[in-house]
Amino acid sequence: MKQRELGNTGLMLKAIGLGAMPLSISGRPDETQAFAVIEAFVADGGNFIDTANVYCLDDDDIGHNERLIRRALDSLGANGRVMVATKGGLRRPGGAWVVDGDPGWLRQSCENSLRALQTDCIGLYQLHAVDPKVDFRRSLEALVKLQEEGKVRYLGLSNVSPAQLEQALDFTVIASVQNRCNLFDQQDFHNGLIDFCQARRITYIPYSPVGGHHGHLRLGQEPLPQQLATRYQCSPYRVALAWLLHKGRHILPIPGASKVASIRDSLRATELKLNAEDIAVIDRLAGQ
Ligand SMILES: NC(=O)c1ccc[n+]([C@@H]2O[C@H](COP(=O)([O-])OP(=O)(O)OC[C@H]3O[C@@H](n4cnc5c(N)ncnc54)[C@H](OP(=O)(O)O)[C@@H]3O)[C@@H](O)[C@H]2O)c1
DSSP states (O other): OOEEESTTSSOEEESSOEEOGGGTSTTOOOHHHHHHHHHHHHHTTOOEEEOOTTOSSSGGGTTHHHHHHHHHHHHHTOGGGOEEEEEESEEOGGGOOEEOOOHHHHHHHHHHHHHHHTOSSEEEEEEOSOOTTSOHHHHHHHHHHHHHTTSEEEEEEESOOHHHHHHHHTTSOOOEEEEEOBTTBOHHHHSSHHHHHHHTTOEEEEESTTSOTTGGGGGGTOHHHHHHHHHHTSOHHHHHHHHHHHTOTTBOOOOBOSSHHHHHHHHGGGGOOOOHHHHHHHHTGGGO
16 A cells, blocks of 8 residues: 555655645745645655646746745655656646647756756656647657656656557656546546556556545535545545555656645545445446
8 A cells, every 4th residue: 555666667655745836836835835735745654746838827937836845845855755747748838738749848847847856867757648730659769868868767757648648658668657547537447447457567547636726625524535535534635636546556656745635644645545336336436
């Protein structure tokens, strides 16, 4: 329950990562609070942080989240102990989220991320989304080139279908897939993607694992997660994360947090043991 291997790299990570997006998008906390969230995560044993160049307010603010994480880890002396995974392939014009998988933009984004993170090599670089306007192979080629140049250690994908993952695997090694997945949104369990990742030793990283930036409030309203939380004397958030952890040893959820209490609570999901009946009941929740 407690550790996850990244792909088949031999690199072991704590089974719950930190999704750092809420620290940098609209409604973000002040820097003192943001640093406190990262500090609490590291103090409680966290060693995998998910970010992206576009976790920011708009195109003028690109790299906000990466710079923040770097400064926080520097101040904690924790840079070598934490893997920071970032992404390229989106833009934020006027604060919108726009896909751009053009090879030139991917290279520019990666180079900007290297500067923002103040590193020579990004541990895990993820294609944020497949751009329907660009041949997928051209986006992949750009990423492989960055890897060959030593700018990126491992490659990951995000927001992909099973067919797109298979296409990418014909081309290169993929260490991780990051898709939306939570107890209300179980598509990747039904379309075979999560099983396929397990068979191919690819880490599956559920994003929005407690329901999403706004959707997480639904957890407090649904009777079932509440009932289980009462039985196990924990929060419904922990139940939601423990359910994901029970679904496979290759699953590494990245709950977001803008408050210290949230990430402290989420990390404790690794201690919660659900029984087979609980898991089966949650499995059926998405269809209701
Ligand atoms: N690849 C992609 O396209 C993509 C898309 C979306 C997200 N992501 C990644 O996935 C991460 C997580 O997704 P998300 O932030 O959208 O949604 P989420 O993790 O489902 O929900 C985040 C919100 O839930 C609250 N929360 C989480 N755990 C909690 C707990 N134990 N107790 C109380 N509240 C809790 C937090 O509230 P507070 O803010 O009050 O602490 C947080 O802001 C992001 O940060 C980002 O790194 C990736």
